[in-house]
Every structure is written in C-alpha cells, then in structure tokens.
Amino acid sequence: MVEIKEKNFVSAVLYVHNAQQHLAEFLKKINGILAENFEHYELICVNDQSTDESVRIIADFAKGLEGASVSVLHMSYYQGVELSMNAGMDLAIGDFVLEFDKISGDFPDELLMQIYQTSLKGFDIVSAAPKRAERWTSKLFYQVYNRAAGKRTMLRTESFRILSRRAVNRVHSMCQSVPYRKAVYANCGLKTETLVYEPRERKGAICPEEKEMRRDMAFNSLILFTNLGYQVSSLLAGIMMLAALFIGIYTVVIFVGSRPVEGWTTTMLFLSLAFFGVFAIFAIIIKYLSVLIDLVFTKQQYVIEGVEKLK
Amino acid sequence: MERYDKVIIGAGLYGLYAALFCAKRGERVLVLEWDEQVFGRATYINQARVHMGYHYPRSLSTALKSAGYFERFNRDYGFCILKEFSQVYATSARFSWTDAGQFEKFCRAAHIRCDEVNPERYFRPGMCDGAFLTTEYTYDAQMLKNYFLEELGKYPHAGICCGVRIRRIIPDGSCFVAEMEDRPPVKADFLLNASYASTNQVLEMTEGLKGEPFQIKYELCEIILCEPGEALKPVGLTVMDGPFFSIMPFGKTGYHSLTSVTFTPHMTSYESLPVFPCQEKSGGYCSSRQLGNCSDCPARPLSAWPYMSRMAKKYMKDEYGFTYSHSLFSMKPILKNSELDDSRPTVVRQISEKPAFVSVLSGKINTVYDLDEVLINGGN
Numbered sequence A: 001m002v003e004i005k006e007k008n009f010v011s012a013v014l015y016v017h018n019a020q021q022h023l024a025e026f027l028k029k030i031n032g033i034l035a036e037n038f039e040h041y042e043l044i045c046v047n048d049q050s051t052d053e054s055v056r057i058i059a060d061f062a063k064g065l066e067g068a069s070v071s072v073l074h075m076s077y078y079q080g081v082e083l084s085m086n087a088g089m090d091l092a093i094g095d096f097v098l099e100f101d102k103i104s105g106d107f108p109d110e111l112l113m114q115i116y117q118t119s120l121k122g123f124d125i126v127s128a129a130p131k132r133a134e135r136w137t138s139k140l141f142y143q144v145y146n147r148a149a150g151k152r153t154m155l156r157t158e159s160f161r162i163l164s165r166r167a168v169n170r171v172h173s174m175c176q177s178v179p180y181r182k183a184v185y186a187n188c189g190l191k192t193e194t195l196v197y198e199p200r201e202r203k204g205a206i207c208p209e210e211k212e213m214r215r216d217m218a219f220n221s222l223i224l225f226t227n228l229g230y231q232v233s234s235l236l237a238g239i240m241m242l243a244a245l246f247i248g249i250y251t252v253v254i255f256v257g258s259r260p261v262e263g264w265t266t267t268m269l270f271l272s273l274a275f276f277g278v279f280a281i282f283a284i285i286i287k288y289l290s291v292l293i294d295l296v297f298t299k300q301q302y303v304i305e306g307v308e309k310l311k
Numbered sequence B: 001m002e003r004y005d006k007v008i009i010g011a012g013l014y015g016l017y018a019a020l021f022c023a024k025r026g027e028r029v030l031v032l033e034w035d036e037q038v039f040g041r042a043t044y045i046n047q048a049r050v051h052m053g054y055h056y057p058r059s060l061s062t063a064l065k066s067a068g069y070f071e072r073f074n075r076d077y078g079f080c081i082l083k084e085f086s087q088v089y090a091t092s093a094r095f096s097w098t099d100a101g102q103f104e105k106f107c108r109a110a111h112i113r114c115d116e117v118n119p120e121r122y123f124r125p126g127m128c129d130g131a132f133l134t135t136e137y138t139y140d141a142q143m144l145k146n147y148f149l150e151e152l153g154k155y156p157h158a159g160i161c162c163g164v165r166i167r168r169i170i171p172d173g174s175c176f177v178a179e180m181e182d183r184p185p186v187k188a189d190f191l192l193n194a195s196y197a198s199t200n201q202v203l204e205m206t207e208g209l210k211g212e213p214f215q216i217k218y219e220l221c222e223i224i225l226c227e228p229g230e231a232l233k234p235v236g237l238t239v240m241d242g243p244f245f246s247i248m249p250f251g252k253t254g255y256h257s258l259t260s261v262t263f264t265p266h267m268t269s270y271e272s273l274p275v276f277p278c279q280e281k282s283g284g285y286c287s288s289r290q291l292g293n294c295s296d297c298p299a300r301p302l303s304a305w306p307y308m309s310r311m312a313k314k315y316m317k318d319e320y321g322f323t324y325s326h327s328l329f330s331m332k333p334i335l336k337n338s339e340l341d342d343s344r345p346t347v348v349r350q351i352s353e354k355p356a357f358v359s360v361l362s363g364k365i366n367t368v369y370d371l372d373e374v375l376i377n378g379g380n
Helices: A020-037 A054-063 A078-089 A110-120 A136-149 A165-174 A182-189 A208-225 A229-255 A264-297 B014-025 B060-075 B102-110 B143-151 B196-206 B305-315 B368-377
Strands: A010-016 A043-045 A067-074 A098-101 A125-130 A162-163 A193-198 B002-004 B006-009 B030-031 B086-092 B114-119 B126-132 B138-141 B157-162 B166-172 B175-180 B185-188 B190-193 B216-228 B235-240 B245-249 B256-260 B265-267 B322-335 B345-354 B357-360
Touching: A010 A020, A010 B322, A020 A043, A020 A054, A020 A110, A043 A054, A043 A078, A054 A067, A067 A078, A078 A098, A078 A208, A078 B143, A098 A110, A098 A165, A110 A125, A110 A162, A110 A193, A136 A208, A136 A229, A162 A165, A162 A182, A162 B138, A165 A182, A165 B014, A182 A208, A208 A229, A208 B102, A208 B126, B002 B030, B006 B014, B006 B175, B006 B185, B014 B030, B014 B143, B014 B368, B060 B102, B060 B368, B086 B102, B102 B126, B138 B143, B143 B157, B190 B196, B196 B216, B196 B322, B196 B357, B216 B245, B256 B305, B345 B368, B357 B368
Parallel strands: A010 A043, A010 A098, A043 A067, A125 A193, B002 B185, B006 B030, B006 B190, B030 B157, B086 B235, B190 B357
Antiparallel strands: A098 A162, A125 A162, B086 B126, B114 B126, B166 B175, B175 B185, B216 B256, B216 B265, B216 B322, B235 B245, B245 B256, B345 B357
C-alpha cells in the first residue's frame, strides 16, 4: 500500500528542562507520529540549562534517526518556558509549528493529528488541553485573568498546541517581545480552537525555580494583558482624592462652626490640598502608563482575522 | 621520465591559475586531475560568489583581503562575471551574531558599499532587522573553465592530464616523482598541491615529508540549483550571520543557488583524512584515501531541499518564488581554527624547500593571487 503523507512541513518545538525521566519515551512517541504522517518534519529541543541527562538522551535519540532533522537549542542560562519557547519558535522553519511546553505524553496518540487536522480547517492556533488536573493556583490565575480580560478568548491550562505560519508571522508583527505566549495568541485576532482530552495520569511536580518564574509571569501578564492593574490603582487614587477633598470640606466646616486652635485650619487646608494634588498626579501617571503599555504591546492599530471575498 | 618545472595536483581554479601563471613565465608545467574533467568540484560547486568581504562581519582581516582582490579579479576575468543584479545582505532579527548596526559599522571599516534598504521589500515583517544593497558579483565557472583551457592550449609546454590515479609521490634528489597507474611517472622540482579537499590525502601519499597535515574538518555540502521566478531573477538574498540561508544567481547559468548554514553541510568528518559513512556504500568510488566526486557518487545524500526551501520561504516574501532544479554536492575542508570568527584565510604552506612541495588551501576564488609569490620564489 502506498501511504500518502502530508506535504506540509511541520516543526515540533519541545521545551526540555531536566526532563530525563520521560524524555526518551516522549521523543519516540512524537517522532513516531510525525514520521508516520509527514514527509518532512523537524524536531527542535530547547534545552533550558538542563543539569541532568536530557541532552545526552536527545543526542542518543538523534543518532538512530534517519530522514528527519533534530536540533538542540541551548539557552545560555535558565530562562523559563516562555523565553525558551520563543527562541525555539524563532528557529522553527515549518509551515506549522507544534509547541510542547512540557515533556508529558499524557495525551492519546491520535490527538496530535487531530489538532493538525483541525488547524487545516482554518484555525490558526489549535490547543490541546487536559480535562482536569489543574493546580488550584493555576485555576485561580485563569479565573482572575479571564474575568479581568473580559470578552477576549478564555485561557486555560494547555499541554501543547499547533500554530500556522500565518499565526507565527502575526505574533511577530504584533509584539517586539512575547512575555506570555498564551495571552498573545489569544489576542492575536486569528481563529483559535481548543480540543479537550482526558489525560492518562496526573503530571509530575514542577521544580522550584519554575514555580517562581510562573508566579512572576502570572503577575506580569495580569498587569500587561488585562487592565486589572490600571483599574485597581486608578480606583485607589480616586478614593484617596475623595478622602482629601472630604478632609478639606471638614476643615472649612470646623472653621466656620467652632473656632479651632490657631494654625490648625491653614495646616489642614494645605495638607488636604497637597494630598489631593498628589493623588491627581498619580491618577494621570497611571493613565499614562496604561497608554504606554498599550503602545508597546500592540504595535498595530487593529487586528483582523482575515478578508473574505464574497463576489 | 618526463621532467617538468612544476607538477600541479588538482585542476580547480587554483591549479589552472598556477599552471597558466607558470606557463606564461615559460615553464614546463603539468596538471594532474583525478576527475575526467577540470573544474568539476569546489570551483564549480559553491555559491559562485566573487567575495567582497561582506560574508565575514566577524573577521575584518578576511574582509579587507577579499575587498582588495575583488577589483583585480573582476578586471582579469570580467567575461565570466554577472554584475547585473541586486545583491542584498540582511541581518536576521533573531539568532544573528551580528545586527544591522554592527554590520553597517563593519562595512564602513572595510570600506565596502552598504546602502540600507527597507527589509520588508524582500522579507516578511519582523524577520530581518536590516537589509543592505551591496556590491558583490557572481562568476560562471564553466566560462572561466573555457577561458583557462583555451589560454593553456596556447602553450605547448603546459599540459593537463585528467582521469589520473596517483599511486604515490616520492622524493628523488632535487625532484619529486609522481607514480601513477596506467601512465608513466613524471618528475618535477616543484610540486603544487592544489587539491583542496584532498590536500591531506595528497600529503599522505607523498613520502619523505615532515609537514603536518592541515588541521581541517570536512563537510559534505549540497548546493541546490533552482529556477528563480521573475521577481527573484534580478535579486540575490543573503541572510546572516548565523543559521540562515542564501539564494543568489549562479554565475550566468540562469539558475539561483540555494544554500543554508544548517542544511547545506550534510555530514562532517573531524578526522585528518576524510572519513564518511557513505564511503562504504559508494562501491569503492570514494574512500578516506581518495575522495570521489560527490556529485557523481552513487551514495550521495538525499537533497535537503525540503528544509532549505522552508527556511528561505520563512524569511522571503511570497512574491520571490523559486522551484527546484537539481543539486550539486562537494566536499569542503574548513580550517579548524577559523570556526570562531568564521574567517576563511588562504593558507599557502611550503612544506619542503628542495625539492619544493607547496600546499594551498583557500575557500574563495578571488584570493587566487596569493599564489603568485610562492610560484615565483618557491623553487629557490
């Protein structure tokens, strides 16, 4: 039987950080599926300063491989999954790019081709998300984020995804740097889809530096991609301005009603005026900052999904 | 036994240049070539650039030298040089060792032209942070070959033997004697080893030499020839400085050559003599003692076209289309100590004085003039 393989070139980008436990098995699984279905593909392992046997495992794996390209991209020092995967994406040359944020083969084999098939239907970004198995911290983050981000696409824990070259180009032209891929993907304006699957097992624990990195990133993306920070700080500035105003009125009332100690009125009036001014300036600065963030992270004025010619 | 003033091993540009140079001086010269034709390997199978130095933003010395010989080469061999195209050098926005500003500074230091153009004229948005129109040409190896054959034909005391199988080279008094299969031996008091990738192999078959072999690694390289679309025809694009690609006119053939840093080298050997796994499958055509011509080899690798074309298309705008025609393969020796700065020095090494044995190794055609000095003085 003559097999008909996909003509599209696929790049698989894997994030590798001390992943020796499942790496060999995972590489074999991914490579098996790709080799079976695609004429040409490449594997890019982004080695984020692994201190275990990960690199040797990849080298051993590549040795016994024919007809595919395997590259290891070594990060200079530990930089976390976001930056490392950005580097991997920049190296990838495929028409479609598969992103594996973690080495965990808890998804069924056919899912990989399912997300590819889904992307062929016109979805530029298709993600595979496990059905349950979220840490409570992740759950909390996504809830806060999704509420604050409002009507835009909902985020959730994902294990891997596929991007079309068009999506990669779009992300490139939108942001100088991509601090948090999921948020950028969700905001890039192209059609996205998520396939939910039943994971085989609960995944292993994450390392402490990864934990810290994630906490930072969660905070940063809330600030950058939602207007939560702006809302909270401008609300606080408003409250403080009102308080200063109230104290001013209170001082005048006391001055008129019962004669206070000499000097009290002037001091109080000056203080309330000064605080009012300070918080007014804060409010303006906060507005400025939010405008600046908008300018930096959205170079283009608008994002479109595509143009459909009807006639 | 036939006696010559100089015997030259290897009929590439360096070999034939040396032969013509000496023939003009009235010397008796003989060129020995393993292939059935001249210019069948590295002289023909490369990007066909007449280097101006742009390629070496991390090695000013290489750049300055290339620029110096550029004018001279164009004057001497203008008939085989294609000038009418826009040669664009661009610096990749990511993964590059050199950015747009550094490249411009480097060009100024090397006194070579570099006019900034909008990268988005040729490349997709965000892929390159700078693009520059440069003065760099491409030469046509077949035309150059015809010229050398014609010129050498004018000198009855200069000869070329193709299809030669040298068994060994032995010193005999003030001469070297080259013993060959199916052919009577020849002797000369000056032997020039211009065999490029086979340079260590020739050294190995020469007896009584104290010289160390070149510290080189070997790369089996593929040059893809493609048919450029209308928009690409008058354009050459090179993205640097790192794991990128180049697509540019291939002499006056009408083809464009496509190469990439990551996918052009198929295999690498770090041994002193080239050892490759494909040699076993070549059926005796190629071995670590005698390299065959990779382009004619039955065991040559599969083309990396899917990879190289992907990489190019990732950068280039869709309007600059191209299609596959065929692939050429050749062996490329690279000096090990030039890897860090990516320099490509021309090495002319006199291994013995009397009789004279000189090895030359260079990765660029327009530094061929480096031979002049040793050809004049080497024998004395």
